[in-house]
Amino acid sequence: MDQFEEREKELYSKECVAESINFVVGEVSEDATSLMPHERFSCNLATILARDKEVVAVRLKVLPNGCEIYLFKNFAWLEYDYKYINKIKNYLKIISKNAPMKTCDVERNFYKEVMSYCSVKLESRLKKLKNDIQKHVNNRDVNSFKEFISTKLNEKDRNNSYKISKVCLRYYRLIKNDSNIHPKFLRHIKKVGSYFGSMKEIIECARNIHYKPLFTYVRVYYGRPEIINNHPIYSWENIIKRYTEDDHKYNIFTDRCLAKPEVMERMKKVYTDKATRQQQQQ
Numbered sequence: 001m002d003q004f005e006e007r008e009k010e011l012y013s014k015e016c017v018a019e020s021i022n023f024v025v026g027e028v029s030e031d032a033t034s035l036m037p038h039e040r041f042s043c044n045l046a047t048i049l050a051r052d053k054e055v056v057a058v059r060l061k062v063l064p065n066g067c068e069i070y071l072f073k074n075f076a077w078l079e080y081d082y083k084y085i086n087k088i089k090n091y092l093k094i095i096s097k098n099a100p101m102k103t104c105d106v107e108r109n110f111y112k113e114v115m116s117y118c119s120v121k122l123e124s125r126l127k128k129l130k131n132d133i134q135k136h137v138n139n140r141d142v143n144s145f146k147e148f149i150s151t152k153l154n155e156k157d158r159n160n161s162y163k164i165s166k167v168c169l170r171y172y173r174l175i176k177n178d179s180n181i182h183p184k185f186l187r188h189i190k191k192v193g194s195y196f197g198s199m200k201e202i203i204e205c206a207r208n209i210h211y212k213p214l215f216t217y218v219r220v221y222y223g224r225p226e227i228i229n230n231h232p233i234y235s236w237e238n239i240i241k242r243y244t245e246d247d248h249k250y251n252i253f254t255d256r257c258l259a260k261p262e263v264m265e266r267m268k269k270v271y272t273d274k275a276t277r278q279q280q281q282q
Contacts, residue, residue, distance in 0.1 A: 037205070037211075038060045038062055039060075040201065041060060041201070041202065041205050042058040042059065042060045043058070043198075044197075044198035044199075044201050044202050045058045045060075045069070045198075045202070046058045047118075047194055047195065047198040048088070048114045048117070048118060048195070048198055048199065048202070049071065049073070049085070050073070050118070050121060051117060051118060051120060051121055052120045052121055052124075054073050054074060054075055054121075055073060055074050056071065056072070056073045057071075057072045057073070058070070058071055058072075062214065063217070064213070065213055065216055065217055066213065066214060066215075066216050066217025066218060066219070067214045067215075067217070067218055067219075068218075068219045068220075068221065069218065069219070069220045069221070070221045070223065071085075071220060071221065071222050071223070072222075072223045077222050082222075084113065084117050085220060087113055088110065088113065088114070089218050089220065091106050091107075091109060091110040091113070092110070092202070092206045092215055092218075093215050093216075093218065094106050095107060095110070095203065095206040095207060095215075096206045096207070096211065096212055096214075096215035096216075097212075097215070099206065099207045099208065099209050099212065100207060100209055102207070107203055110199070110203065111162060111199055114195070114199055115161060115162050115195070118195060119161065122161055122165065122192070122195055123161070125188065125191045125192050126161065126164065126192055128188050128191075129168075129188040129189060129192055132184070132185050132188055133145070133146065136185075141180075141181050141182065141185060142185070144175075145171060145185075145189065148167070148171050149164075149167060149171075152167045152170070153167060161195075162196065164192065165192055165193055165194075165195045165196040166193075166196040167193075168189050168190075168192040168193035168196075169193030169194070169196050169197045169200075170193075171189060171193070172186070172189045172190045172193045176190070183249075183252070237250075240253065240254070
């Protein structure tokens with residue numbers, strides 16, 4: 001299998017997994033140290049391209065004088081999506097063109113655009129985090145998190161999703177290796193912080209003079225996952241484990257998915273050979 005076929009198989013596998021589950025397949029893990037820079041960039045793009053209940057799969061194809069970005073999600077692309085993606089593309093082109101000089105106004109507009117587009121999904125994640133805090137007011141970890149927030153944000157900023165995401169990322173990086181913290185609470189902090197983390201890494205990539213050629217020419221292709229008979233596909237485990245190197249986390253995630261009948265139904269659709277009606281390896 002040549003490199004192009006390998007990438008095609010990987011992307012199609014991600015599309016199928018994205019079609020199966022209600023999570024952003026490309027969301028980058030803080031612990032996924034083995035990912036290449038272009039893979040992390042793709043994962044970060046997936047985070048800022050998903051709204052509400054959407055799931056997104058991203059493939060970045062590096063060219064000698066630019067790049068091609070292939071995007072798939074589980075809903076139809078709307079005019080609003082096209083306008084947003086074009087704005088993001090143009091912001092990054094300007095940032096890259098002026099690198100290593102900072103273009104503060106453009107970067108500020110980039111952050112605002114992303115926060116507006118992702119607001120529904122981020123608010124949903126913030127709600128889960130706030131529920132944790134309200135339910136466990138006397139918990140040591142919750143009080144530690146509240147104390148950290150109070151030292152970093154004033155009363156006004158505590159309603160600012162952008163600043164909350166930034167502080168959550170900082171806190172997560174401080175405590176992510178603490179095995180005593182409840183995994184669910186830790187996961188909710190991480191997910192809120194992932195927005196600032198993804199935006200920051202995307203900006204840093206655009207500022208990096210070594211990546212200037214990538215942003216010289218950017219072409220975006222839009223598609224929607226469809227199950228194609230006899231198309232080669234990686235297993236569920238192969239794809240999910242690209243985003244976490246922790247077997248325990250993988251098992252927890254898989255158990256959560258398998259507990260949902262609608263996910264099981266979609267998985268059967270994805271992993272059933274249409275010719276033989278037999279289940280393929282998951």
